Amino acid sequence: MSSIAAPPAPAGKRRFLAPDRGRSWDEARVTAIAPESTSGTTLRLAHPEVPELQAGQYYLLRLATPSPPGVVEQAYSVSSSPHPPSAEIEITVREVTGGRISPLLAHHVRVGDLLHVRGPFGFLTWSEEDGGPLLLLGAGSGVAPLMSIVRYAAARGATTPMTVLCSSRDRSTVLFRQPLEKLDRAEPWLSVVHTFTRDSDDSYPRYHRRIDAVMIAEVTAASFGSARADVTYLVAGPPDMVAAVRRALSELGVPDARMASEDHA
Numbered sequence: 001m002s003s004i005a006a007p008p009a010p011a012g013k014r015r016f017l018a019p020d021r022g023r024s025w026d027e028a029r030v031t032a033i034a035p036e037s038t039s040g041t042t043l044r045l046a047h048p049e050v051p052e053l054q055a056g057q058y059y060l061l062r063l064a065t066p067s068p069p070g071v072v073e074q075a076y077s078v079s080s081s082p083h084p085p086s087a088e089i090e091i092t093v094r095e096v097t098g099g100r101i102s103p104l105l106a107h108h109v110r111v112g113d114l115l116h117v118r119g120p121f122g123f124l125t126w127s128e129e130d131g132g133p134l135l136l137l138g139a140g141s142g143v144a145p146l147m148s149i150v151r152y153a154a155a156r157g158a159t160t161p162m163t164v165l166c167s168s169r170d171r172s173t174v175l176f177r178q179p180l181e182k183l184d185r186a187e188p189w190l191s192v193v194h195t196f197t198r199d200s201d202d203s204y205p206r207y208h209r210r211i212d213a214v215m216i217a218e219v220t221a222a223s224f225g226s227a228r229a230d231v232t233y234l235v236a237g238p239p240d241m242v243a244a245v246r247r248a249l250s251e252l253g254v255p256d257a258r259m260a261s262e263d264h265a
């Protein structure tokens, strides 16, 4: 995170907490807020203690909403590296227009606010023992857990070959464009490939369509060599994207055991 976008808000810092009679939620303090590319907001949250976290996992956040008054729980992936272990994690929120809590997280939560969190959860994870090569396919907020995996690999000094295939509508909606570019330049084991679905004039991405079987086969061959049967595919994004990518992988003969996915519904 490069800049803190919000001023501290000492008064009313509990305003997003709803009563928690069973004490089943942790209180995490927001310690920094920064824009992420042009389409997301990254919040740094300090836990009461260092969590046992794997790269790719997510937390549930629970917020009291002012209008309509209520309590809403949603999942947010950790986008930071779990290494070195830290009480602080980062989540990256894409605002859903008309949504109940993503606009609050993106625009109204301030540094100093307390938020209810519970976790970590999730099985779309990677660590050195899992090996590779890895093709990470993401769209929308699905790029967040993949970012955590790439950052973790870099922080650990891993050399497992990895390619991120990132699908976005256009340049303005690419999450983590600059951090991914920086890691792509710095790390010989990493490649980043973009596809834009709505802007056919921009020469930045390699592809200009939704992810399909031909694209996956080409990217796999270019990244790891065409005869590799040992590639693992991790997929995250909106449910229709995840279903389409899983179908494409099946068409290519990839067994279920070599793919894992997470719907960001």
Ligand SMILES: Cc1cc2nc3c(=O)[nH]c(=O)nc-3n(C[C@H](O)[C@H](O)[C@H](O)COP(=O)(O)OP(=O)(O)OC[C@H]3O[C@@H](n4cnc5c(N)ncnc54)[C@H](O)[C@@H]3O)c2cc1C
Pocket: 058, 072, 074, 075, 076, 077, 078, 091, 092, 093, 094, 095, 096, 097, 098, 099, 100, 101, 102, 103, 140, 141, 142, 144, 145, 262, 263, 264, 265
């Ligand atoms: C495992 C998991 C991890 C997730 N990680 C992240 C993350 O890292 N970052 C992130 O920003 N989000 C993430 N999400 C999505 C997040 O949990 C919320 O669903 C999202 O922020 C919308 O919440 P909301 O309360 O603002 O919208 P809601 O009030 O739930 O929805 C309002 C309206 O928008 C529609 N809608 C909901 N989500 C979307 C969407 N993504 N795109 C388009 N329309 C939508 C709903 O159908 C509804 O009509 C994740 C979801 C899951 C299941």
